[in-house]
Amino acid sequence: MIFVISITLYIFTTWRKNYQKVPLPPGPSLLESFKIMWGMIKKNDIHIVGEKLASRFGEILIIRFFGLNIVLVNSARLVRKLLTNTKYRDITNDRPPSFLREHVLYGGKDIAFSDYNEYQTNLRKLLHGVVQLYGEGVQDFEDMVNTEIGNLKNKLMMVKPGQSIDMDGALKISITRILHLFLTNEGLNEEIQAEFCSIVENYDKQFNNILRFDTNLALTLLPWLRHLPGSYRELVRKLMKHQNKLTGFFLNPSKIQKWRQKGKSLLGTLLAEQEANDQFTDESVKGVIIDTIVAGFLTTSGFLGGFLLLMLHYPDIQRRIQEELDEVLEGRQPSLGDRASLHYTNAAILECLRYIRHVPVSLPHFVKEEIEIEGYRIPAKSTMLPNLWYIAKDENQWDHPDVFNPDRFLDEDRKFVPVTHQLRQQVLPFGVGRRVCIGESFAKSRIFLYVTSLLQKFSFRPNGDPLAPEDSKYWKLNAAIHPPFLKCFIEQRK
Numbered sequence: 001m002i003f004v005i006s007i008t009l010y011i012f013t014t015w016r017k018n019y020q021k022v023p024l025p026p027g028p029s030l031l032e033s034f035k036i037m038w039g040m041i042k043k044n045d046i047h048i049v050g051e052k053l054a055s056r057f058g059e060i061l062i063i064r065f066f067g068l069n070i071v072l073v074n075s076a077r078l079v080r081k082l083l084t085n086t087k088y089r090d091i092t093n094d095r096p097p098s099f100l101r102e103h104v105l106y107g108g109k110d111i112a113f114s115d116y117n118e119y120q121t122n123l124r125k126l127l128h129g130v131v132q133l134y135g136e137g138v139q140d141f142e143d144m145v146n147t148e149i150g151n152l153k154n155k156l157m158m159v160k161p162g163q164s165i166d167m168d169g170a171l172k173i174s175i176t177r178i179l180h181l182f183l184t185n186e187g188l189n190e191e192i193q194a195e196f197c198s199i200v201e202n203y204d205k206q207f208n209n210i211l212r213f214d215t216n217l218a219l220t221l222l223p224w225l226r227h228l229p230g231s232y233r234e235l236v237r238k239l240m241k242h243q244n245k246l247t248g249f250f251l252n253p254s255k256i257q258k259w260r261q262k263g264k265s266l267l268g269t270l271l272a273e274q275e276a277n278d279q280f281t282d283e284s285v286k287g288v289i290i291d292t293i294v295a296g297f298l299t300t301s302g303f304l305g306g307f308l309l310l311m312l313h314y315p316d317i318q319r320r321i322q323e324e325l326d327e328v329l330e331g332r333q334p335s336l337g338d339r340a341s342l343h344y345t346n347a348a349i350l351e352c353l354r355y356i357r358h359v360p361v362s363l364p365h366f367v368k369e370e371i372e373i374e375g376y377r378i379p380a381k382s383t384m385l386p387n388l389w390y391i392a393k394d395e396n397q398w399d400h401p402d403v404f405n406p407d408r409f410l411d412e413d414r415k416f417v418p419v420t421h422q423l424r425q426q427v428l429p430f431g432v433g434r435r436v437c438i439g440e441s442f443a444k445s446r447i448f449l450y451v452t453s454l455l456q457k458f459s460f461r462p463n464g465d466p467l468a469p470e471d472s473k474y475w476k477l478n479a480a481i482h483p484p485f486l487k488c489f490i491e492q493r494k
């Protein structure tokens with residue numbers, strides 16, 4: 001009885017509040033929203049649900065669930081407008097309150113989960129300097145990445161013909177090593193590598209558990225669950241244990257001294273700045289380590305794994321990339337300077353980002369005040385999700401969106417279309433505006449060096465077992481989407 005009265009009161013007050021105002025965006029009824037939320041809690045599949053709803057309701061829609069408003073924005077045009085237009089951007093670039101931010105990331109001392117404020121912009125600016133330096137082909141860094149790729153190639157050369165290799169595992173180790181380099185400007189020796197890789201892998205696993213839709217929602221709404229005996233307490237305990245191991249790996253007193261003296265790396269820059277600026281606390285440094293590992297590990301390993309899986313599914317595309325590499329590079333090692341000449345390779349990389357949609361609904365944005373946009377009202381305190389999953393395959397924008405076709409990004413002269421081209425404006429894999437991915441240029445340069453170096457030297461072939469499906473809707477949704485397995489044969493090219 002109390003339940004029925006509460007529901008009736010809730011519906012009545014919501015209706016009263018909305019009466020005579022500009023309408024809310026379209027969306028499922030309250031009852032259907034309840035069913036949808038329940039489904040997402042069980043299946044952790046917000047991207048799949050979001051796709052169905054976007055086809056039904058159009059460019060913008062709202063799901064309402066007991067005072068929680070989730071607004072899905074389903075076109076690149078509207079995402080850009082809401083996140084970058086001066087009328088909206090001061091209101092739409094915070095993050096919604098979450099358990100993760102309050103209780104795991106030190107109250108938002110990192111970059112990704114902090115609100116957009118002076119602290120966040122200062123931290124972003126500081127890191128941006130370092131990341132740009134890495135991303136834009138500074139020779140030292142490029143040399144270091146190439147050394148790591150060289151290590152990977154040496155390992156792959158040991159694989160015997162007819163022997164199957166787990167490329168996913170090999171890529172993960174290689175990327176973990178690069179992240180260490182990125183944070184410290186120092187390579188990992190073989191002894192410590194195993195320890196560091198297992199710390200990263202364990203942390204990543206726990207972080208993904210807590211990011212699940214059901215867990216995140218339950219702990220955000222009822223944070224005291226972490227104190228009650230049961231699965232939530234166990235989950236949080238494990239996460240914090242592995243988090244302390246991860247941050248402790250970098251931040252013991254002797255290492256802090258070393259990174260500080262080395263200056264140039266991400267940690268070195270942060271630690272040096274910390275001495276001059278008391279805005280940056282120990283939690284800021286820990287937050288940045290966590291962001292870098294979480295954001296840099298799964299996204300890039302997911303991309304490279306996905307790319308190689310597509311090469312297994314599409315041998316002709318693999319061959320065309322290799323022909324271009326042979327023609328342009330004439331056997332020498334690829335460098336970032338070759339990006340401008342490798343048109344088909346660039347097109348294939350961008351098409352992979354579009355096709356797989358690695359971060360399906362971006363990171364959530366918080367609409368802190370009520371706004372009106374194109375005849376609709378987005379209520380204050382809504383969670384806004386840029387629906388990158390739907391946008392990348394929207395049938396109204398793409399010809400045959402379900403076909404993996406790098407040629408769509410080439411002009412009639414077989415040149416990679418410029419970034420201002422209407423089609424490239426439709427792909428937003430790194431987000432847009434003030435919260436755009438800070439690792440974008442770093443990720444792109446690393447991806448380029450991996451793809452070109454590996455395909456120049458090796459061909460990747462199915463090993464006779466069924467391949468993982470190429471359609472990423474069948475892959476597991478973690479912090480980023482990742483192919484389920486990637487075992488294959490490799491052949492050295494002459």
Ligand code: HEM
Nearest residue numbers: 111112295296299359362363429430431435437438439443
């Ligand atoms: C293929 C690789 C990657 C993809 C597809 C990707 C995608 C994204 C997306 C969609 C966002 C959310 C943007 C928004 O909130 O609107 C984001 C944020 C972020 N990414 Fe990436 N990312 C990648 C690699 C990286 C790497 C390598 C790093 C770090 C080294 C990184 C660090 C971050 C950080 C710190 C944020 C939060 C920025 C903020 O909230 O201000 N990402 N990324």
